[in-house]
Amino acid sequence: MNGETQLGDFLKARRSHLRPEDVGVSTYGERRRVPGLRREELALLAGVSASYYTRLEQGQSPSASPEVLDALAGALRLDEPERRYLHDLARAGRQRPRGRRLPPERVTEENAQLLDVLGDTPAIVQGRCADVLAWNxxxxxxxxxxxxxxxxxxxxxxxxxxxxxxxxxxTRDLYADWPTKARAVVGNLRLMAGRFPDDAALHALVGELSAKSGEFASMWADHRVKSHMFAAYDMRHPLVGPLTVVQQSLGLGRGISLVVATTPADSPSRAALALLAQVTAPAASAWTRSRVTTD
Incomplete structure (x- = not known):
């Protein structure tokens, strides 16, 4: 995931998704051979020369200033997470990629206490590569x-x-609308790739998933970047049936986040979670006893 290449690929992908009519560009009924905006059209909207923008998209000019990046973000109609991602990619392009392994992720005592307090609420602590570091x-x-x-x-x-x-x-069967969940996962990995461009583990994960899943490869190539802090999902749990949860992601620093699943009070979904807690109680008690014995 070379920073210069990623920057160019992202700009090209976002440009291809913008229609001329979306940004007030007149086409005069002409037949267009490329999807979305042309390079010179986007350059004009951003107030930069077409040759300079072309070099950016081709990875030949990694030193774009924050002002130029903001102008491009405005022309591309990027939202705030996409804008930050654009800046992250440009920053990575100015640095020599090292492909290093970052320090091992761990759950702090404070994180563990938070999971314990959330005993009646499903919660997971996940790392920057979406590893489950802990769950209640x-x-x-x-x-x-x-x-x-x-x-x-x-x-x-x-x-x-x-x-x-x-x-x-x-897990695929767990989500009634699996594609929406899958795109959220890819969008989060894109954000992490921008923030941690030299994370070797993240490079390896993207490569593995691209090789094993054509759906992942297609979604990754689309360069969609979204921060899914809140998202409602209809789930089909094999033990308690259908329920709807709002998955909320709270940042804990260094790419680690706490994901909780909430339900409205007195709702069928809240009742389903209560039932899930009951039916899994014996196994949960056995796990708790084994952890105490091991510790």
Missing amino acids: LLGHALFAGHLDPGSPDRPAERPNLARLVFLDPH
Whole structure:
């Protein structure tokens, strides 16, 4: 994921999604051979020369100023997460890619206390590559009840939410609108790729998913960048049936986030979560006892 190449690919992809009529560009009924805006049209909207924009898109001019990037973001109608991503890519292009491994991610004592407090709310702590660093009992039961609840405690065996969404049949069936969930996962990985461009583990994950899932490869190539802080999902849980949850992501720093699933009070979905807690209680108690014994 070379920064210069990623910057050019992102600009080209976003340009191809803009129609001339969206930004007030007159076409005079002419037949167009390219989707979206032409390079010279976008350059005019951004107030830069066509030759300079072409060099940017071809990865030959990585030193774009923040002002130029903001002008391009405005011309491309980027939202705030996309604008930050554009700046991240430009910053990465000015640095020599190192492909280094970042320090191991861990759950702090404060994170663990937060999970404990959220005992009645499904919650997961996920890392920048979507690894599950920790989950509470109801979070495990809702999102991955078919997996060993103790797997996040063993770094080599940690579940990865991106792999689960794209490669695991159980997780795919869990979401009634799987494509929407899948695009959210890809959008989050795109944001992380912009923030941590030299993360070797993230490079490896993207490569693996691109090779194993044509759907992932297609969504990744689309260069959609979205910050899914809040999203409602209809789920089809194998133990308690259909329910709707709002998944909220709260940043904990360094790309680590807390994902919680909430439901309206006195709703059928809240009742389904309460039932899930009851039916999984024996297994949860056994897991708790084993952790105490191990510790």
